[in-house]
Amino acid sequence: MAEANILFVCTGNTCRSPMAEGLFRKAAEGKDYQVSSAGVSAYNGSAASPETLEILQKNGVSLDGFGSRMASEEILEEATHVFCLTRGHYQILAQMFPEFEEKLYLAAEFAEIDGEVGKDISDPYGCGRAAYEQVAQELDAAIAGILGFLEAKTD
Template sequence: MKKILFVCTGNTCRSPMAEALFRAKTQGEGFEVRSAGVAAYDGQPASTHAIQVLQERGIDSEHTSTRLNGELLAWSDLILTMTASHKQAIQTYFPEAREKVYTLREFIGVEGYADIADPYGGSLEDYRRCAVEIEELVDMLSDTMKRIRES
């Protein structure tokens, strides 16, 4: 599983942050990472606050949004969504991807509430909280991926 696709709604907040954070965490480990949105408009920039919280972590991003499509789903080995409703939408409209789509929390084995709250339209502090949550999950994902590779 080397090609990972992170999915949220508009591909301007959560999934671009997850993509950038995972890429930075696993640099040089052979992963290809992309992100998309189930209701995205192609070519939109990442939100200003998302860019700022990434820059606060030393990560530059020139992200533009991508609408989820069959080509991206076929490209990916693993699809990680920010919410259970994103997962359900993918499984409904792209049943061929059913076996490789999980919520991020589900895949790494975090029990409890599966959704990562959408900071869209919120304050910079809302984005910072979201980034901290995603960063913790991405750290756990990196460890999970290493264990999978070693087995």
């Protein structure tokens, strides 16, 4: 399989998907994956939230040069796998870009989180530091499942 181009999608591309992008990059070090993120309702060029940046920094991850961006046909065209943080994000992308539906997955589709496979990743926006820590734990589990899925596809 050619290099995988992984895209994480949330709402505003400032909290969950940039955190997923950074944590995935760290977890997949040494593997031939491109990774980025976008939002279904994002402003172009916004910074990641301070809480997201703090959690990533604590995990040894930098998002230098990051700017939020709206999910677009061009971005989805480049991606080989699009991991949506919630069912709602999945549904929006499937409706807006039906030609790319075969690339769409739920981020937690390959992991059990809180006893549920395919759980929506919590939205920490405005909920304080503990909510962002919870999202990081959910994403760690989801990313482990995603990496297992990707590696199984290449075997």
